[in-house]
Amino acid sequence: MPPRRRKPDPVPERTRALPPGGLLDWSGSEHFAQDALPCWHCGAPTHMRDDRGIPADKVCAERALAEIDQIVQAHAQALL
Numbered sequence: 001m002p003p004r005r006r007k008p009d010p011v012p013e014r015t016r017a018l019p020p021g022g023l024l025d026w027s028g029s030e031h032f033a034q035d036a037l038p039c040w041h042c043g044a045p046t047h048m049r050d051d052r053g054i055p056a057d058k059v060c061a062e063r064a065l066a067e068i069d070q071i072v073q074a075h076a077q078a079l080l
C-alpha cells in the first residue's frame with residue numbers, strides 16, 4: 001500500500017496573511033505610538049500601530065487576518 005499523502009494545501013503558507021503560528025511580530029518600535037487612538041477594528045484606544053501605521057490592537061489585527069485566511073482557504077477549496 002502506498003504511503004498516504006497529505007492533501008495539497010490550496011493556499012500555500014507563504015501567501016497567507018498571518019505568519020505560521022498565527023501571531024504577528026509587532027516587537028518593533030514602529031508598532032508603538034505615544035498617543036492612544038481608536039483601534040480601527042474595535043474602537044478601543046490603543047498605542048499599537050499596524051504595518052501601515054493605522055491604530056490597531058495586535059489581537060484584533062491577528063483575528064482579522066485569520067478571518068481573511070479562512071475566507072481565502074474556503075474559496076480556494078471551492079475551486080478544487
Ligand SMILES: [Zn+2]
Pocket residue numbers: 039040041042043044056057060
Ligand atoms: Zn481592537
